[in-house]
Amino acid sequence: MSISVFQAALLGLFACLASLPGMGGTTIGNYTLGRPLVGGLVVGLILGDVSTGIIVGAAIQVVYIALVTPGGAVSADVRAVTYIGIPLSILAIQGQGLDPMSAEAASLAAALGAAVGTLGTVLYYGTATINLVWQGIGWKAMETGDWKTIKRQIPLVDFVYPWVGHILFSFIPTFVICMAGSQMVQVMKDYLPMDGVAMKTLFTVGSLLPAVGIAILCKQVVTKPLDWLTFAFGFTLAAVLHCNLIASAIIACFFALINYEIQQAKFGRPAIAASATGDDEEEEDI
């Protein structure tokens, strides 16, 4: 299987939309199209193999389930993970003749996705640096003190000029790598046998990497040692009782409700007043 010019161009376009900072905006671009799970669907539709796309996307998603970018510090680039990593993984899985449903296919996808994602941070800094040029145009406009100029330039600076940077740092890299992908996969197959140390290590790394994603999230939510018990509770629900994630989430909500009531009681506020204001707060948190 190879990727056609048209397919590679579409992947490049989605890379422009999905990056952080992307042309699809934060909510729809980065947090929707940029998530590997959604990207798996999009790439699957473009390449005509939705189910492999989703399986690969899901495997890579686990690694990046907690991609928090505090203050713009990125450890992986979503456009590279999603729109370069997923197509390459699909090619590699088909090239190696692996069953897409197998744990090996998932490991290969996770390892390839993470490698591409880490290298892809270059693209992130590239786009952000080019944006300095557009911002420079914006500052010039502000300095003229002429309202008509400002009114014309500011929206251009924020919505239009950044496309140039994305053509350079999102479209072209995605297009070129996806076009070359099938040859690269063939080279990999020729020179790196599956039972060699290199491939064994690659697959093992792929199975270990999701632990990093989960750990990044634990860093956000575990603030005291006893929080690990909360984590272990959810872990046990799934591992021993075989609850799926919806069931686990419902059980978690029930315990959170109890916690909420206890915390409210600690404040010594009447429960009725608390729940009345509580509703408001809940909405705003979204």
Place this chain on the structure above:
Amino acid sequence: MADLKKTTDATRNKSYWRWAYGNLTCFSQEHMQTFGYLAAMLPIVDELYDDDAEKVEALSTYSTFFNTEPQLGSLVVGLTVGLEEARANGDDIDDETINGIRAGLMGPLAGLGDSIIVGTLIPILLGIGLGLSTGGSPLGAIFYIVVWNALMFFGMRFAYDKGYELGGSAVEALVGPESNALRSSIVMIGTMVIGAVAATWISINTALVLPGVGSLNDVLWTTSDTNVFGSGIFPKLLNFVFVYLCWWLMTKKKISPTMVMLILVGVALVGVLVGFFNPGLSY
């Protein structure tokens, strides 16, 4: 006395959408969301002031650095629209007041948004989505697209409007001590779901065989048709061990996620060489 100046719904709508879409489109490390903010305030300023010089001056207020969690940050934009209206009506509000409020809010809201929206809500939605994706079903991705965007569509607009209507008291409700109970409960849900994700979506196995005992994998945990809950030490113990190890490296040893990944490459290589790991594949 002249009528009070007030922005129309249409103008606020335009301002909101400019923020909702363009908060990070022209991101740079130097001025992260500044231009998104300027673009959002431009229609507001344009409508409130008659004189071009006044417009330029008012907009210049927003040319200082701004960066926060953009979804929750809608609240700050709404809030400054309210402040700008008050200023246009002659209230004694100067640039320092507005920028003091903006600077004071962006930190706490970033912390709150990163931990609750990005750190808890998104992983829960993705976790459920992953569960629905078994066997390559597109249902999980569709679930995430619909639920996430619906929540943000209403949530961000709600935050913007609340910021505009309530001003400072909207912020109190969010970062004040009384919201702690809610925050800790939401984080609790997140912690449990992530635990479930760790058990469901990681599969770390060892190929090690202990002499006289058998496969280490089976010693850790085995299940069978007659023993569906299984027996052994603890199921998927290696998942837990590796998550804890990575967390420990990142929080206690202050090692970056990228470095941790490289360490895992080393662990995997050594593990493969000594026979602890073996994916057991061939062409």
